[in-house]
Amino acid sequence: MTETNKKDASLENENTEDKNLEETPEAEVIFAEEEIEAENVETPSEEDSKLADLEAKYNELENRYLRLQADFDNSRRRARLDAEAAQKYRAQSLASDLLTALDNFERATKVEANNEQTKSLLSGMDMVYKGLLEALKKEGITPIETVGKEFDPHLHQAVMQVEDDSFDANVVVEEFQKGYMLKDRVLRPAMVKVNG
Amino acid sequence: MTETNKKDASLENENTEDKNLEETPEAEVIFAEEEIEAENVETPSEEDSKLADLEAKYNELENRYLRLQADFDNSRRRARLDAEAAQKYRAQSLASDLLTALDNFERATKVEANNEQTKSLLSGMDMVYKGLLEALKKEGITPIETVGKEFDPHLHQAVMQVEDDSFDANVVVEEFQKGYMLKDRVLRPAMVKVNG
The missing domain is CATH 1.20.5 (Single alpha-helices involved in coiled-coils or other helix-helix interfaces)
Structure with a gap:
């Protein structure tokens, strides 16, 4: 180059x-x-x-x-x-769907038996109901405590208010419809009567 | 350098x-x-x-x-x-847990009512039972068909065998315990009697 x-x-x-x-x-x-x-x-x-x-x-x-x-x-x-x-919340959908049937179960069995056969049937149905709640409990679904507990707007829906001296103020005095928790979630609040 | x-x-x-x-x-x-x-x-x-x-x-x-x-x-x-x-299978665990209670429900209501109150209670419980099955169905849980269907070892567990000319061979003639599907899965096979 x-x-x-x-x-x-x-x-x-x-x-x-x-x-x-x-x-x-x-x-x-x-x-x-x-x-x-x-x-x-x-x-x-x-x-x-x-x-x-x-x-x-x-x-x-x-x-x-x-x-x-x-x-x-x-x-x-x-x-x-x-x-x-x-x-964690896998049971939520089925549990929610079951609540109506459980409500009806409670209502249908609120009967004063006037004969032995009904008494026996009611006793059997009570065991079935407890079995259903047991199965729900295994998946973390539990009824919300109501009567005698302090009213908690997260857990309780107040549909009536009374003045009752036999209860403390702001305490749940009656349950109209069961509420349910799914672990830490409120599946449905309980419908209650509160002492004002 | x-x-x-x-x-x-x-x-x-x-x-x-x-x-x-x-x-x-x-x-x-x-x-x-x-x-x-x-x-x-x-x-x-x-x-x-x-x-x-x-x-x-x-x-x-x-x-x-x-x-x-x-x-x-x-x-x-x-x-x-x-x-x-x-x-898809989220309801499996709760549904499985519920089966025993459902079995007991069926058994407890297999009563011949001898009075009006029992009759009325049974009718109410029948509606509750249908409500439970409806809730299960919404999550894809359905009873397995049995009586009159051809025996299928995937769906049916044969616990008895009979010779019955009124049924075709290899056909389910009686159901002892309900089986359930969860969508395409067998949650539990049905316990049945088969015509040999």
Whole structure:
């Protein structure tokens, strides 16, 4: 390359620096050193920019990797929490659907038996009712306590108010319809009469 | 650097190549050219190897990124399927727990009423029972058909076998205990008598 440049310069008969340099080894040295500098500036710069480009690409990919990993972690955590909540409250829909039948069960068995057969049937139905509540309890569904408890607007829905000196103020004195909890959730508040 | 080396060499008074080269410009040129070659061989190779290293690192990271993305996709798909299954069969546990109470309900109400009060109570309890089955049906829990149906070992558990010409062979002739489906799952097979 260097030799070619010098020949080209000679052929063109121009008084270029290249041509002058040919005459003295001293100058040749300088020329060679200039070439070194040119090499240092040019070739590594191309390599450097390739390297810089790749480094930028690498860093960008690394950021994307870290973001993806964070998204993955979040997604797994969310899925776990969702699954736990779904598991915890899985009985909610069926339990809610059963409440009406349970209400009717209670109402239908509020009978004063006037014969042995009815008495026997009522006793059997009472056991069945307790069995139903037991099954609900296994899934975390429990009746809300009412009569004698302090009125709690989260658990009790006051549909009547009375003045009754035999109870403390703000205490539930009667239950009209059972309320139910599903673990820490109120499945349905109890309908009650409160002492004012 | 080259100058420094030369000075160092001089100071140490060693007969090194560096020292000899100092004496002739010719040699200086050769030295300089050797330096160029050294630069050409060494520096780009160093850059190249840096580039190659980084390329390898980049490719490795890219593979990790793609694997992570595939893992993420799989994890999301699995979580979705798990959530769907959990949702689909969410009532299973409560429904299973309720079956015993339902069995007792059926048994307790199999009474021939000998008075009006029992008759009325039985009629009320029949409505309650239908209400319970209705609530279960809303969650996909349905009784398995038995009497008159062909015996199916997936749905029916044969606890007795008879020879009855009034039924076809391999047909269920009596139900001892109700079986239940939860959607496409058998919650509990029905206990039946089969015509052999």
